[in-house]
Amino acid sequence: MLRKRAIVLETPQLVELLGADFSISESDDDLVLLKSPQYCQIGCDLRQLDKLRTTLESVLRLSDCEVLFVAEVSVTYMDTPSADALIHWASSIGTPEFCLLEQILPHGPDHPFAQTMLKHFDKLKTPPRSVFQYPTLASQQARFQKLGWAHVSIWDLWEAWSNEYFVSSTERVALDHVEAFDEWEEFVLFARHYFVLHASTSRLTGEQAVEQVSTTPSNRDCRAEVNIVCHHDGTNKRRFGEAMTISDAMGRQFALHMMGSDAKGRSDTVDIFSLGPSVEPPRLPLKGPLPRMCHTVTDLGDFGLLLVGGRASPTSVFSDCWIFSKGVDCRWQPTWKLPTSLFRHSTIRLKGTSLALVMGGKSDGAKVSEDFYLFHPTQGWRKCQVRGSTPRPTFGAVVCGTSGPSSGRGIFHGILAGGMGQDGCIVTDENVWCLDINGAEPLITFDVVAPEKRFGRCLSLFGAQCVDLDSCTLVCGGVGHDASFQGRELLAVNIDHGNESCTVLQLRPRDGAVRMPFMIGSSALPNGKNGLLVFGGGATCFSMGTFWETGVFSIALSNLPWNDGKQSPLTVSLDTAPRYVESRKVVGITNYADGEAKTTARKVVPEKIPRVKLSQGMEFGEIVGCGKPVILEGLDLGHGGEGWTPELLVKCVGEQTEVVIHECHRDTDRMDFNTKNFRYVTAAFGTVMAKIQAGDRVYLRSLSREQPSEQAANIECDFPGLAAKFRLPAELEDHVSKNVFSSVLRVSGRVNMWLHYDVMANIYTQLVGSKRMILFPPSDVTRLSFLPGASSSSADVFSMLETTSLTGTRPHEALLQEGDVLFLPALWLHTAMPMSDLNVAVNVFFRDLDSGYATGRDVYGNRDLAAYEKGRQDAGRIARSFQPLPLETRRFYLARIADELQQAAEGLTYGVRMEAKASSGEPAAAHLDDTHEGRADDPYVHPLAKNGLACLCQMCSGRETKASNDKDRVGRQEYVLKDVAVDAIADGERKGRGDTIDAADKERLVALAYATARDQRLAPSKILIRSSFVLVSLVLAALSLTAVYLSRASLHQTTSIGGGRNMMDPDGWHVTLAFKDKDQETRSCHIASHGYTDGENDTTLRKATHGDKKRDDTPRGPKNLGKVVWPKEKGLVEYKDSPIAYSHLPDPKAKS
Known part of the structure; x- marks a missing residue:
């Protein structure tokens, strides 16, 4: 207290608060050290209560006072009898209130967080004492009531955080914009081990009732026994990774635990465990996806294992996805990227298929995704249309599925529960969902489970891992809205779609002496039909240290009521017990092309581009946001009932109107921009139409009539007579018109347009004839012979489709008929082949980025983005600076720079x-x-x-x-x-x-x-x-x-x-x-x-x-x-x- 007094007196701002009339004790033996009308300091042994009362009475009349006692993690360091005596004494001082903040042990001193916390305070030689006698909220409440406090309200800190009485949802949401945060499990565990208490001797007016969360929901009485064996309790430390099972050439099985975080940060290693007697490690790929955490790995059967998203940090999120091919020649291969970056999402395999459903997740440190995506191994990602009671956007939710009687017909069912909402609270809603994949776009319908039918909030979990067994889904660990769920709970969920019922069992060890694994950030795998393997896990207990779950656990289930009396042995065979083999480093692939395996060459079959009608509830803005091509049907293009015949075209454009066309040097149906096998010819429009009707290989791509070298084409200005016959569909006008760059008239005979990409998104309206277009996603640009800086390729795609030359690419096919409108996202590579003698189209280009386009003249709209143009200049400077160095030295360092650039392309920003x-x-x-x-x-x-x-x-x-x-x-x-x-x-x-x-x-x-x-x-x-x-x-x-x-x-x-x-x-x-x-x-x-x-x-x-x-x-x-x-x-x-x-x-x- 003497030091505290010195601090006050040495701080001018504090001295000013004391006022002019304050006194300092003349003797260090005085109990009143500092006294002013506003503030007093009293130094007294709190165990000497009579002396304390006397001293207080010397300062003020206690009987006339309202007194607030505040003990912030303080009286717990006193011996418990003395602390109790102090609390009881305080109830007799004036009109008192008591506020207390202290630790509790809701799951006892053996809980991993409690262990770490107690060790921390023991190391500091300040062990909390009262926590052993009063370890729970109920015991602390009873303590104060017994010691003279008539009215006691108590909350653990998570209850306080989650309640508007203490922290509003607006305040919680605002914190996301201050600092990106993703240590939610640790935060919940910390908050569950501290409480705040408010006690008074008389009821206070105006105090609001705060919900007290029950820890014993009545409908969780159904329980089953499991047998648990810890096979390996070594030094392996890994959390928020993923595990998967593979086989070698001899059929021997191994479990791989990889990625996530280890003691040094994001891990680039994989731990290998044998699931049989063999300890010979399997052959594994040396390269794989970049290190990450909070991703998902889902077994899709014969198609391999699907890795989706994840993060490097809460603000550096991945959108890349990978397939791990099973079999002898196992390897990582990149697959379709997510439409958006995601981490903390939930992924399940639709039973009986090789499809995956992704729900929720976070797209960055602040935004929670409200979307649902369906993955098809050969078609990529499709966003689901949502019907019914749209659930609250969540991340880290529980998702379970069932086959049901109609899964074979493309309809699937399941439940969605828990997860964390945008407001930083665990969601207590439960929803049943039905997914129909038979339409042009997958449709998912949600229905809210009525409160009286919910599962006692035992599925209101965050961060739990769901493992699908044949008979049920196991929900492993996580933290819950119910305080009894703190990482060591295991649930079995069985959904009977036919009877519209769901059974939830809480699984307990048969041997009470065996502990459950700590399943925060752990990874789990099915082990047979009724078994489970759990790897790793752990939590950072903030400044108190980190607890690591280093064990590998086998869990065997039995006596499940839905097994129709069939019993499974509770014992775990030592022959299949996981044995740690070794750990290996995996080189992160920064270039998608590096991940492509050298597979057997094969012909590829183009994927059909879907046809949609905007009247089906889909907005054009949503299509643009998805970034995938679609064919729009049923739109009004303004023909006015008059066909676009050659005669009408000549009449509207003008027979003598001069235009510039591409005319092939010889009779070839394929133009090549790079070899320039054509020439530019100025001719009258009437002549051009006559050439096309005669079968000549010509192609018109209109330019600006007034300033062809300065302005982009505009059909309204260039061909006003023709523009009156064309109308941009109303459904597209709001999104396209305000961002339009150019509108181009295209007229051609039987000649193919070369493979190229456009920097801007565009819509291609087919007005006359039919056309076949082949499109490739932007990630295929390195496979299709595009030279650096070039937007056109000489690849003859239509011929290559008949061979194996396109192995590894993902072609898409659009067959356009009159009236069709093709949406072409920016940077999608495409080539076109006419299917009729005359083809007429209007092509409208529009800006789909807010900024970043090249400045200056750009007539065709095909100048690459400013960052790329500048980057190429800088690349030239970099290359020149390395020229004096030896060849191998140049290759070495330039390859390293290329890796850094690729990491940036994947959204990774490590800093310098x-x-x-x-x-x-x-x-x-x-x-x-x-x-x-x-x-x-x-x-x-x-x-x-x-x-x-x-x-x-x-x-x-x-x-x-x-x-x-x-x-x-x-x-x-x-x-x-x-x-x-x-x-x-x-x-x-x-x-x-x-x-x-x-x-x-x-x-x-x-x-x-x-x-x-x-x-x-x-x-x-x-x-x-x-x-x-x-x-x-x-x-x-x-x-x-x-x-x-x-x-x-x-x-x-x-x-x-x-x-x-x-x-x-x-x-x-x-x-x-x-x-x-x-x-x-x-x-x-x-x-x-x-x-x-x-x-x-x-x-x-x-x-x-x-x-x-x-x-x-x-x-x-x-x-x-x-x-x-x-x-x-x-x-x-x-x-x-x-x-x-x-x-x-x-x-x-x-x-x-």
Whole structure:
């Protein structure tokens, strides 16, 4: 208490609260240490209650007081009799209320969280004492009632969190936007082991009743026994991974436990367990999907095992999906990507099929998915249409299915329960669902289970894993809305669709001495018809440590009521007991093409593109959002009852109207843009129509009539007579018209359009004739002979379909008839073959991205996105920088850069992971957590940086310290760090400022070097930062990351090059930051190029003071001086021994 008093007296803000009239005890033996009208400090042994009462009475009249006692994890450290006496004594003081926050042990001291918590406090030598005598909410409530408190309300912290009385749903949702959070199981466990209590001696008016969750629901009385054996309790640590079963060539079975998180972070290893007597490890692929957690792996039978989504972090979520092929030559192969990134979703196999259903999940740290997706191994993902009582969007929910009497007819049933809602509470709703896959789009219907028919909230779980057995579904672990579910519970769920009933059994160990596995983040597999294998699991108990479930458990079921009296043995055969074999590292595949196995070549059969009618309840915006092609039927294209005959076309367009056509050099039905086997011919439209009717190989793709080289085509302006006969369907108008880029008339005879892709989405309306189109998803671009930077390929797809040349691709086929409208998503590769002598279509292109398109002229709308165009330029610079190196060295490093780019394409943003080597040659530890990155209150971030500066602490900066005997380098250090302003000049050029930067960019440049100086704890004169742009730009464009690489040029080499050029990169120039020493801190900084600025407040970067035809008259110190002398120009302050920061920026005038 004396220390506490000293803190108050040494803190001006606290002293001010005391007021002018306060007194301090003259003797340390005085119990009243500090006294004021507003505040008193009393130091007393709380076991000496009479002395405490006397002291309080000396300060105020207790009988007239309303007293609030607050004990926040405090009295539990007293011996329990003394704590009880204090609580009882408090009930007699004035009109009292008591608020208490303490630990409880709802499942006893052996629960994994309780074990970890108690060990933590024991290690600190502060063991909680009352928790053993009062371990539950009920016992704590009874304790206070017995000790004189008539009215006692008590909640564990999860009940408090989930109740509007304490925290509103708006407040809970808002937290997602403050920080992405995905430690929900740990949060629930923590909150279940703490409680808050409010007691009073008289009933308080206005207190709201708060729901007390029952822990003994009546309809969970049905139980069954299981036999549990722990076969392996070793050192393997893994949670939130997945397990699967494979066989080798001899038919021996193995279990693989992989991915997830281990003690070091996301795991790139796989633990191998033998499920038989063999300990010889199986053959496994060396490569696989990138490390992840919170994904799903579902056995689809003969089609293999389907891996779906997952995350690297709550804000770095995967959409990729993979198939693990079974058999001797097991391998990972990429398959159809999810329409959206997902983690914490629920996936089940539809019984009797190789289809999978995905429900819920999170698409990023804040958004919960409300969609349901059906996976078909050869057709990909389809979004389900929802009918009935749409369930609340959840993640981590319980999903069970049943075959039912109509599964063979494409109708499936099941239940959806629990999960976490958007508001951060476990959902108590239960829904039955029916999935019908017979229509053009799968239809899922939900019905809410009435409250009186629910299963006692025992299925209101989050994070449980569902394992499908022949007779039931096992629901393993997770945390529940019911406080009795804390990771060690096992349920058997049997759905009898015929009788419209569902039975839920709680499974208990037959031998009470055997513990249940801790199934938080665990992985489970079926083991025979009535068995289960459980691998791994664990939870981080926040600051108290991490509990790891290192055991591998076999669980055998028996006496299940739906087995019709058939008994299964409760014993587990030692011959099939899992035996740990070894762990192996798996190289993450960053390129989808790398995952494709070299399978036997075969002909591929194109998938039919579905036909839909928008009147069926589907909006065009939803189709665009799905990003898959569809054929729209039954739309009004405005023909007005008059067919688009050749005569009508000539009449509307004009017989003498000149157009530009593609005319093949020879009689071939295939045009090739790359070989240019055609020529561009200007001809009258009447002549073009005559050629087509005569069978000539010509193709018209209309251009702007007024400015064909400057403007995109617009049918309303270019062919107004024809435009009056065409109308954009009303169902598409809202989404297309406001984003339209061009509308193109296409007229052709029997000639094929080459394989290409369009950067913009478009709709293709077939008006005359019929056409066959073959489409490929964007992921096939690397398989179809597209040269770098080219949007067209010479691949003859229609011929290749008759051979095995398209093995590994996923072609889609559209047969368009008159009146059909094809939606073509951006970047889908496509080629077209006419099926009639005359084909007429109108093609409307529209922007489906908010930004990112290339700026400048783009008549055809086929310029790639700006980031790609810039990236290709930067790739050229990167390639040139590696040219002086040996061939194998070039291949090595460029392959590593390619991997980084591919990781970015998959949504992975690790941050700049630069493992710098110190002068000793040992790598520095990587620092990847985000505890203080970019925060304004961080001591390493200069105030000028605000929130825009990346972390520059000692571990984050990734610097490299170099020592040299060169006189230029004496007393100087060079660092590799993140350059947050490397694009400042390019930004100025885009905004029309020319070679200037604005004040905000100036501040960021200044803050960059300033923060580095602070980080090093060095005098300003010791800092030299030299950052080269040459190797950075591609990473900036494609990865959205920044990285800077060390240049070998010394200070004097840099400042003495004519024309502001660097001899190491003739296409670059420099910006220099000048800083004051400590005696100059009050002056503002200035930024200069070699020509410097006209004054401290001038941010315009002037041209260099020297060049090809101008003598270098920039004064500088001699090389052996090791410092810079600034030029003496008007308005420029000379700063000697200043820290200098160089940012190597692109010359806006340089050739790319």
